Amino acid sequence: MADAKKLFIKTYGCQMNVYDSERMAEAMGAEGYVTTDSVEDADMVLLNTCHIREKASEKLYSDLGRLKPLKQGKPDLKIGVAGCVAQAEGAEIQRRMPMVDIVVGPQAYHRLPAMARASGPSVDTDFPAEDKFDHLPQRKANRGPTAFLTVQEGCDKFCAFCVVPYTRGAEVSRTPARLLAEARDLVARGVREITLLGQNVNAWHGEGGWGLGRLIREMVAVPGLDRIRYTTSHPGDMADDLISAHAEVPQLMPYLHLPVQSGSDRILKAMNRKHTADHYLRLIQRIRAARPDILLTSDFIVGFPGETDADFQATLDLVRAVGFGMAYSFKYSARPGTPAAERPPVADDLADARLQELQALITAQQRAAQEAMVGREVSVLYEKAGRLPGQMVGKSQHLMAVHVDDAQGRIGDLVRVRVSASASNSLAAVRIPD
Ligand code: 5AD
Ligand code: SF4
Secondary structure (H helix, E strand, C coil): CCCCCEEEECCCCCCHHHHHHHHHHHHHCCCEEEECCCHHHHHHHEEEEECCCEEEEEHHHHHHHHHHHHHHHCCCCCEEEEEHHHHHHHHHHHCCCCCEEEEEEEHHHHHHHHHHCCCCEEEEEECCCHHHHHHCCCCCCCCCCCCEEECECCCCCCCCCCCCCHHHCCCCCCCCCHHHHHHHHHHHHHCCCCEEEEEHHHHHEEHHHHHHHHHHHHHCCCCCCEEEEECCCCCHHHCHHHHHHHHHHCCCEEEEEEEEEEEEEEEEECCCCCCCCHHHHHHHHHHHHHHHCEEEEEEEECCCCHCCCCCCCHHHHHHHHHCCCCEEEEEECCCCCCCHHCCCCCCHHHHHHHHHHHHHHHHHHHHHHHHHCCCCCEEEEEEEEEECEEEEEEEEECCCCCEEEEECCCCCCCEEEEEEEEEECCEEEECCCC
């Protein structure tokens, strides 16, 4: 038998790309490809790209530049570009970089195997009617204890800064029957924790008026599914049933990523976010009433066009009022085709200074949230062995990384531990005997 062909995948950007990369790797597995960590060994290189900010987008072209000598020395090497840059720029990528053989947008991944078999260059950025995931074969092999599961794609919110509604298209929900079948299959392959993914995951809906809260309740009935999470949510779509699921479903982890972007009503309006700072704070109150130990995380954009010092102070005030466990903050990046890109930008050095100030506050809150865990009992799902002998690493219910001295521990064990110390990005803990 000939040696298997080797596929190298690099994934940029969000967790939905991580899930898509796994599914593409499985589909290419059916074509005789095995994945490799070494780009030099690869017969096919697939770059699964992100378009959310200019920097993420530009990485594609610098990586392609670095691949040039490899392709020159190995003309049979196939180079594919997938993801949101592929969707946004399409054939333009091949014009700029003729070495690229395949350009495939996020809704056309089921066509990747055929594109890889074809000899000439090909581009597919359609939004076909069929669900690509139904046409992407899955392996039955065992896998690690945590998995992503995309339940919803696309976004209808049209925040003024964001390319997602254009690159991923309109909101589409996968059906409950398919999602429950996929969850059962994942659990049969060793998964104990599933993170439901969607660009706007809490807008997911199924037939008969099902919302995400109902889907979560049905999914945790799958025996062996011990933990469930979901991301990313919009504050406008936190339905009562989803909030009450946080109170009533023990397998639903006390963690919520709820991007707010800004604390200034003026800026929120200009961003077309359709909520005010006060709406957000009241929503947080209701969520905390349902699940008092919930850890909240968020996304922020600083330097949005028109942002004044007073607007930025309102963002800092909101951060202080909520107390986040962690948050991502970004400097506004004007994206072609979005309404905000038409507006005059904030001076770069001012945006930089605001970003630093916000990040310092967020870092302090993250430290405080971790410190507050010291001495407490938490549950940890082991994901891998630690760097030290006899050490295991996993995530707590609050998604904090925890290092545990546990010579008997195995990947996939769900254990009780007592937190002994907090380091910059993780906790140390001691196993509590069963
Ligand atoms: N500039 C900076 N940050 C952005 N985000 C989305 N679009 C932009 C942009 N044009 C951020 C938002 C979003 C996260 C995924 O990326 O905070 O929640
Ligand atoms: Fe982009 Fe999220 Fe706004 Fe949708 S809700 S447009 S994905 S920032």
